[in-house]
Amino acid sequence: MASRVVGLLGFVMIVAAVGANAATYNVLDQLGWSIPPLGNIAYRTWAAGKSFDVNDTVVFNWTGTHDVAEVSKTDYDSCTSTNTIGNITTVSPYSVLLSGNDSRYFICTVSNHCGLGQKVTLSIGSASSLAARVLSSFALSALAFAFLNHS
Numbered sequence: 001m002a003s004r005v006v007g008l009l010g011f012v013m014i015v016a017a018v019g020a021n022a023a024t025y026n027v028l029d030q031l032g033w034s035i036p037p038l039g040n041i042a043y044r045t046w047a048a049g050k051s052f053d054v055n056d057t058v059v060f061n062w063t064g065t066h067d068v069a070e071v072s073k074t075d076y077d078s079c080t081s082t083n084t085i086g087n088i089t090t091v092s093p094y095s096v097l098l099s100g101n102d103s104r105y106f107i108c109t110v111s112n113h114c115g116l117g118q119k120v121t122l123s124i125g126s127a128s129s130l131a132a133r134v135l136s137s138f139a140l141s142a143l144a145f146a147f148l149n150h151s
């Protein structure tokens with residue numbers, strides 16, 4: 001009985017820990033916020049490899065002539081920079097706190113950089129990644145529970 005309680009407690013603690021660790025991501029890692037050589041695929045691939053969560057921070061870091069502007073999905077798709085959400089940021093590095101679950105869209109407004117693929121979509125707290133993490137924490141706690149029941 002005692003071990004069951006310990007196992008349940010472990011499960012609750014692990015689930016809580018999964019939600020608590022805020023991470024920091026550098027856009028395109030070492031390449032930074034730049035015009036990708038082969039178009040937007042570099043940003044899509046980079047973002048697909050991450051599971052962004054509420055309270056994570058994403059850092060746009062660049063050298064040379066770039067900026068960062070947040071835009072609507074429509075403006076993102078068409079690379080329109082005349083209706084930005086908030087100011088255009090011209091100083092690197094620029095940190096964005098992911099404060100909610102809604103997807104965020106960022107483009108570079110310099111010249112035709114956006115058209116060349118310098119834009120990124122951040123999909124936050126997607127149900128699939130959350131499910132995957134809860135599942136893996138459940139598997140962990142089940143292991144711990146089995147271990148405790150044996151000892």
Ligand SMILES: *[C@@H]1O[C@H](CO)[C@@H](O)[C@H](O)[C@H]1NC(C)=O
Nearest residue numbers: 026030031032059061062093
């Ligand atoms: C920006 O990128 C450069 C080159 O990769 C790196 O040396 C530097 O530490 C980065 N700065 C920040 C604030 O991430």
Ligand SMILES: *[C@@H]1O[C@H](CO)[C@@H](O)[C@H](O)[C@H]1NC(C)=O
Nearest residue numbers: 019020021022053054055099
């Ligand atoms: C995000 O951070 C705020 C302030 O620290 C906190 O109140 C909130 O619970 C956090 N949200 C998540 C989902 O971790």
Ligand SMILES: *[C@@H]1O[C@H](CO)[C@@H](O)[C@H](O)[C@H]1NC(C)=O
Nearest residue numbers: 070084085086087088089090
């Ligand atoms: C945008 O820039 C103006 C002028 O510098 C400043 O007053 C305002 O606070 C900025 N808005 C945001 C959301 O940072």
Ligand SMILES: *[C@@H]1O[C@H](CO)[C@@H](O)[C@H](O)[C@H]1NC(C)=O
Nearest residue numbers: 054099100101125126127130
């Ligand atoms: C984000 O989504 C997760 C999972 O659907 C939910 O638990 C959380 O409360 C949401 N956070 C915010 C700030 O909307």
